[in-house]
Amino acid sequence: xxxxxxxxxxxxxxxxxxxxxxxxxxxxxxxxxxxxxxxxxxxxxxxxxxxxxxxxxxxxxxxxxxxxxxxxxxxxxxxxxxxxxxxxxxxxxxxxxxxxxxxxxxxxxxxxxxxxxxxxxxxxxxxxxxxxxxxxxxxxxxxxxxxxxxxxxxxxxxxxxxxxxxxxxxxxxxxxxxxxxxxxxxxxxxxxxxxxxxxxxxxxxxxxxxxxxxxxxxxxxxxxxxxxxxxxxxxxxxxxxxxxxxxxxxxxxxxxxxxxxxxxxxxxxxxxxxxxxxxxxxxxxxxxxxxxxxxxxxxxxxxxxxxxxxxxxxxxxxxxxxxxxxxxxxxxxxxxxxxxxxxxxxxxxxxxxxxxxxxxxxxxxxxxxxxxxxxxxxxxxxxxxxxxxxxxxxxxxxxxxxxxxxxxxx
Numbered sequence: 001x002x003x004x005x006x007x008x009x010x011x012x013x014x015x016x017x018x019x020x021x022x023x024x025x026x027x028x029x030x031x032x033x034x035x036x037x038x039x040x041x042x043x044x045x046x047x048x049x050x051x052x053x054x055x056x057x058x059x060x061x062x063x064x065x066x067x068x069x070x071x072x073x074x075x076x077x078x079x080x081x082x083x084x085x086x087x088x089x090x091x092x093x094x095x096x097x098x099x100x101x102x103x104x105x106x107x108x109x110x111x112x113x114x115x116x117x118x119x120x121x122x123x124x125x126x127x128x129x130x131x132x133x134x135x136x137x138x139x140x141x142x143x144x145x146x147x148x149x150x151x152x153x154x155x156x157x158x159x160x161x162x163x164x165x166x167x168x169x170x171x172x173x174x175x176x177x178x179x180x181x182x183x184x185x186x187x188x189x190x191x192x193x194x195x196x197x198x199x200x201x202x203x204x205x206x207x208x209x210x211x212x213x214x215x216x217x218x219x220x221x222x223x224x225x226x227x228x229x230x231x232x233x234x235x236x237x238x239x240x241x242x243x244x245x246x247x248x249x250x251x252x253x254x255x256x257x258x259x260x261x262x263x264x265x266x267x268x269x270x271x272x273x274x275x276x277x278x279x280x281x282x283x284x285x286x287x288x289x290x291x292x293x294x295x296x297x298x299x300x301x302x303x304x305x306x307x308x309x310x311x312x313x314x315x316x317x318x319x320x321x322x323x324x325x326x327x328x329x330x331x332x333x334x335x336x337x338x339x340x341x342x343x344x345x346x347x348x349x350x351x352x353x354x355x356x357x358x359x360x361x362x363x364x365x366x367x368x369x370x371x372x373x374x375x376x377x378x379x380x381x382x383x384x385x386x387x388x389x390x391x392x393x394x395x396x397x398x399x400x401x402x403x404x405x406x407x408x409x410x
Contacts (some may be wrong), residue, residue, distance in 0.1 A: 006368070006387075010289040014296035021297070033295045041291035045284035049276055056117035056272035062247055063099065063121055064268025065261055069254030072098030082208040086189070087139045088198065089129075096125035100143055102246075107365075108151055119147060119370075120275050120377045127378040135382040136375060138196045141389065144374055145192045148330075148390035149185040149397065150365030152177065158362045161341060167349035171223065176355075176404040177362035178220050182213075184364050184397030191392040195385045275377050282376025286368055290331045299327060318410070319402050321347065322356040326398045329360060330367035330391065337361065356405040363397035 018034055021027040066072045075098045083090065083097050090096060099122035106115035122143060130137040136144075155177050162170035186209075193200050200206075226234065254261045293299065307320040322343055329336040343357035367390040375383060 007285065007289045010293040013298050014292040017296040017298055017301070030296065034292050037291040037295035038288050041287040042284050045287040046280060048287075049280040049283055053273055053276040056120065056276050057269040058272070059117035060121055060272040060275075061265035061267075061269035062250055063102065063118065064271075065254045065259070065264045066098070066102075066250040067095060067268075068259045068264045069250060069257045069261075071250050071253050072102075075101050079208075081204050085202055085205050086193075086198065087142060089137060089139045090126065091129060094125065094129065096122050096129075096139075099125055103143075104146060104151070107147065115147075116373070117272060117275075119143075119374060120279075121271070123374050123378050124271075124275070127380075132382075133378075134380060136380050136384050136386055140375075140380070141384060141386045142189075142192050142196070144370060144386050145188040145389045145393055146185065147370050147374070148365050148367040149188040149393040150181050150363065151185040152181050152362055155362035158340075158358050161337070162344070162349055162354075162358055165341065165344040165349040165354075167344075167354075169350075171226075172408075173355055173358045173362065174223050175220050176359045176401065176408050178216060179404050180359055180363035180397050180401040182216055183400040184393045187396030188389055188393030191389040192385070195389060279373050279377050282372045283369075286372035287332070290335065290368070293331075294328075294335065299324065303327065318352055319356055319405065321353045322360060325357040326360040326363075326401070329364055330394050331369075333366040333369060336366070352405065352409050355409045356401065359401040359405055360398065363401045364394045367391060367394055 014034060018030040021030045063072070072095060073093065077093070079097065079101055080092065083100070084092065087097075087100075099118055103115050103118035103122055106118055123140060126137060126140050126143065127133065130140065155174065158173065158177065159170045162173065190200065192198075223234075251261055254264065303320065303323050306323065307317055310317045310320065325336050325339040325343060328339050340357045340361045344351075344354040347353040349355075349358075367387070371383060371386060371390065375381075375386075
């Protein structure tokens with residue numbers, strides 16, 4: 001229902017702004033731009049879905065090997081105490097637990113191509129115990145918010161773009177991103193727990209969160225002591241070593257348990273193709289709405305209005321030119337990436353705006369894209385408090401990124 005209203009609002013705002021530009025400014029290019037955007041974004045949505053098919057086929061096949069070989073069960077038992085508190089509606093030792101862990105691990109390592117199919121598999125498994133098939137369950141919402149908060153230990157793509165844009169030290173945003181994305185995730189967990197009446201003042205939850213905080217702090221300290229080139233090399237190497245090691249461990253354990261590894265892979269891979277096809281209409285719908293909203297100039301109007309308001313209040317507005325990246329991130333990952341690159345191109349990769357835009361890019365994830373794809377893959381139409389909690393996490397990440405940027409770069 002919420003997505004329905006958002007979809008309508010995006011189109012109505014885009015139409016009204018385009019009409020005003022045409023009538024009062026004589027801008028004859030705005031409506032062709034809107035129409036062009038609808039076709040371009042529809043094409044992009046289809047291409048993204050098709051491109052996702054191969055990756056999903058691969059990873060769902062690997063996950064099936066892990067499931068049949070017992071590795072998923074081992075992972076589930078390791079995190080069972082924590083997840084039993086955070087996902088109380090999931091049955092004990094449910095297969096979704098392993099998929100959730102693998103998805104979050106892939107996200108933390110910056111491995112987007114691996115994370116999405118694992119997330120879709122987790123959604124499908126949680127849907128099996130969802131009593132209302134068209135309505136998001138508490139477990140599905142908590143999982144989605146953890147994804148939209150974008151917890152990332154190694155923001156490889158951001159570092160690569162900064163290097164390409166000529167940053168003297170591409171990894172100088174590493175610590176700010178880590179702090180911002182952790183605060184975003186924590187805010188998402190707290191907001192969702194309040195909605196779902198989950199008691200976070202629990203020794204199990206506090207123990208796991210405390211260990212995560214310690215691990216992130218040690219990782220932050222380690223990378224902060226490395227030279228620029230070493231930090232980039234080690235972070236990229238670590239991500240890929242861990243990723244391929246997971247594949248090998250799954251296959252090896254399957255062999256030990258005398259599982260037909262090849263047949264298991266084929267069984268899981270078949271699921272990937274079906275899911276990829278199913279998400280096409282949902283993905284196209286949200287991308288087209290975002291495209292016309294951006295093409296109409298609505299986003300620019302919002303940013304300029306916010307800047308004027310802050311100036312009127314006498315506040316520092318140095319961060320405002322970087323805001324388009326932050327505002328675009330919940331709507332479109334590629335759009336936010338474009339905004340980040342544009343900010344670095346105009347202001348410089350090592351400018352305050354360039355660094356803040358990079359921090360925004362790594363602090364959160366594409367909330368509406370994730371909602372459209374993940375919920376769409378299992379036919380959920382009623383999102384309940386998922387969007388609210390996801391946007392709270394985004395807001396926490398944005399605010400933290402601004403404060404941290406002033407602390408580190410101002």
